[in-house]
Amino acid sequence: MGTTVLVVLVVSGALLLGAAWGLFWPLPRVVEGLLVAMAGGALIVSVTVELVEPARLRSGLLVAVVGVLAGALAFVLLDRLVKRRWGTDSGGGLLAAITLDGVPENLALGVALIAAGPAEVAALAGSIFLSNLPEAAGGARDMRSSGRGRRQAFGLWAAxxxxxxxxALAGRIGLEDVGSTPLSAIRCFAAGAVVASLATEVFPKAYREDATWAGAATAAGLVLAVALSAIG
Structure with a gap:
């Protein structure tokens, strides 16, 4: 359990590091876009290798397909609800939006750690860490540009x-005793939500910042995730 807590703290701590980065040493938007694209490419591979494929092998193709599609649909509907009801301008709406984007990744990390050591989910944890850094850096910088103080912006990212x-801890602890097939479905549900988040939030942002090199950066992220998976 200690290793699980350590992995979760390191991955979530990337949000704080990224927020401080964006508030005090903001990157050029092009560089940020390339990092976001790389992180997205890595996450696509990681959720496939660490979540979807093991679930398919353990519980069958139908469970995997239904889980992935259900997770993607749930994310799309919740994302639409958050933006319609709260927008992203208020502190509460912004917190809801960035939390919604991050929950699938961290839930996926939690369930991936069930009956597995940190080395076995190195690709997923590393990809989420890589994703959190530029996401928090860009979000904190945009908050600062819109008039929020550094303390308020950093406080939102800390929350x-x-x-x-x-x-992540809820996924690891609360789902530890569920059966093999329900756990496979949950893993695929989380994976589908992550993919939907990447398609609607991550890749469009990367393309807006640098349409020329976003594709190459995404491929570099894919290679990085494959390398991390091989090491794990």
Whole structure:
């Protein structure tokens, strides 16, 4: 359990590091876009290798397909609800939006750690860490540009890090005793939500910042995730 807590804290701590990075040493938007694209490419591979494929082998293709599609649909509907009801301008709406984007990743990390050591989920944990850094850096910088103070912006990201840590731990602890097939479905549900998040939030942002090199950066992220998976 100690290793699980350590992995979760490191991954969620990337949000705090990224927020401080964006508030005090902001990157050029092009560089940020390339990092976001790389992280997205890595996450696509990681959720496939660490979540979907093991679930398919353990519980069958139908469970995997239904789980992935259900997770993607749930994310799309919740994302639409959050944006319609709260927008992203208020502190609460912004917190809800960035938490919604991060919960699937951290839930996926939590369930991936069930009956597995940190080395076995190195690709997923590393990909989430890589994703959290530029996401928090860009979000904190945009908050600062819109008139929020550094303290308020950092506080929002700290609250997000706490919520996402809780999601990862809930996935690890709360789902530990469920059966093999339900766990496979949950893993695929989380994977589908992550993929939907990447398609609607991550890759469009990367393309807006640098349409020329976003594709190459995404491929570099894919290679990185494959390498991490091989090491694990």
């Amino acid at each position: 997000t890090a706490g919520l996402l840590s809780a999601a």
